[in-house]
Amino acid sequence: MKLSTKGRYGLRALIDLAQYSEETPVSITSISKRQDISERYLEQLMSMLKKAGIVKSIRGANGGYILARDAKEISVGEVLRALEGSLEPVECAGLDPRGGCQASESCVTKYVWKRINDSINRTVDDIWLSQLVEEGRNTPCDDKDRSQCKN
Template identity: 75%
Template sequence: MKLSTKGRYGLRALIDLAKYSGQEPVSITSISDRQGISERYLEQLMAMLKKAGLVKSIRGAGGGYVLAKELEEISVGDVLRALEGSLEPVECSGLNPEEGCKAADSCVTKYVWQRINESINHTVDEMKLDQLVEESRKMGCQDFPGQTGCKN
């Protein structure tokens, strides 16, 4: 499984939003400045996150984005699925009887794909946004949580 920039940048943007929103909305411009992600791309990502119910937009002067849920309620899996779709590295019709895989009865590899899928989903669903914000603060990565070895 390889994540696209949508998943990687979207998660960074959401961590930034979580760190800086508090009681005020955070503008796309401020996230863009801190994260080094283009405003246009961030707008697309935020639209996807809004559609998934993870962020809300506030219009007008002083507007921007806020989280739609509490930090501890948003998992990495929620974010990645909103931006990437399914996280399954292999689509196996043998795991879904209604898809009619001809080899499903004799195929052992479907159990491999099932275990991999379950492991990925368990891992990303277990990690919550509040944990990532805390890790970012411990590392001293106030502005660039995606950079290696930052000590801002």
Template identity: 75%
Template sequence: MKLSTKGRYGLRALVDLARYSEEEPVSISSISAREDISEGYLEQLMALLKKAGLVKSIRGAAGGYVLARPAGQISVGDVLRALEGKLEPAECAAYHPDEGCQAADSCVTKYVWKKINDSINDTVNGIMLDALVEQSRQLRPGEEEKEKACSRK
């Protein structure tokens, strides 16, 4: 399984949003500046994340984006599925009863795909956004203070 830029950049953007939106909405331009992602691409990603119910947009001069629910209730899996779709490494109809597969009864590789799929989902569902925000604070300490100082000028 290989993630596209949608998944990679979208997750970075959502970690940034979770980190900086605790007091006020965060603008696309501020995420763009911090994460070095184009504003146009971020707008596309935020539209997908909003459709999935992970972010909310706030209109007006002090508007921007905020998380739709607490960071501790949003998993990496939620974000990646909103941006990438299914996270299956191989499309195998054998472990989707509604799709059916003629070789399901005799195919042994379906167990490999299911085990890999279950491992991926267990991993991404077990990592919550708040844990990534905390990691971000440890890797880049003091950024909130710099951000507030810059916005007051």
């Protein structure tokens, strides 16, 4: 499974938002500068996250974005699904309850795909945004990899 820039950048932006929106809304411009992600791309990502109910936008001179819920209530899985869609690396019609695979009855590989899919979903659903924020506070900055920097 390989995540696109939507998932990678969106998660970084959301961690940044969680770190900086405790007091006031955070602007796209400030996230863009700290994370080195274009404002235009961030606007697209925030729109997707807003539609999924993960962030809220605040209008006005001091406007920006805030989390729609506490960071302890937002899983990495929820964020990645909002940005990427399904996280399943293998789509198997044999696992679809509506059917669709002629070989489903005799196919044993569907059990491999199910375990892989379940494992990925369980892993990302067990990581919370608040955990990543805390981890970020404990990670020193390495200029070569800005995603690891304290902001």
